[in-house]
Amino acid sequence: MNVYEFTMPLPDGSSKPLSDYEGQVLLIVNTASKCGFTPQYEGLEALHRAYQDKGFEVLGFPCNQFGAQEPGDAEEIKNFCSLTYDVTFPLSKKIAVNGEEADPLWKYLKSQQAGLMGSRAIKWNFTKFLVDRKGTVVARYGSMVKPEQLKADIEKLL
Known part of the structure; x- marks a missing residue:
């Protein structure tokens, strides 16, 4: 099993198969608009623009479970x-x-990479999962890890 077996539910009610991203490196992030970490959108977009042409994609998943910040x-x-x-x-x-x-993709992501001290639950907004070109979840980063800190890990997979 890998992330390509899941779908991304879209705002219009349709869904996008993640198999559309097969062969790309993915950074999957739970986001929120009214969070102290919201400025990470800027860094995520910078990563997206820097590596998009090399087979990299950021996928944002807005979530309102943490302090009703979305x-x-x-x-x-x-x-x-x-x-x-x-x-x-x-x-x-x-x-x-x-x-x-919980969205099925997020259940899967959590099962593949534990957080701090072995926790499976997402602790806050802007938790990030890095996925290699084969659809394998290779890393999990907490909210405190800024997108720009992921460049070396992303480049290794590209």
Whole structure:
């Protein structure tokens, strides 16, 4: 099993098969618009633009499970990301990353890479999972890890 067997639920109600990204390096991130880590959108977009032509994609998954920091609807989230951070990478519809309602992809990601001290639960917004070209989850980074700190790990996979 790998990430290509899952789909990304889109804001319009459709879904995008992650198999569309087969052969690319992915950075999958749970995001929020009203979080202290929200400025990481800038770094994520910079990574996206720097490596997109080399087979890299950032996938953003808005989530409202942490301090209700993603209260907007799909249109508000899209507008905020576009107007504030010029985000061009794909964003899913708002999802849950923990609990019974957790998106299946996020259940899988957590099963593949534990967080600090072996925890499987996502602790906060802007948790990042790095996926290699074969769809294998190779690393998990917490909210405190800034996108620019991932450059060396991304370049190794490209």
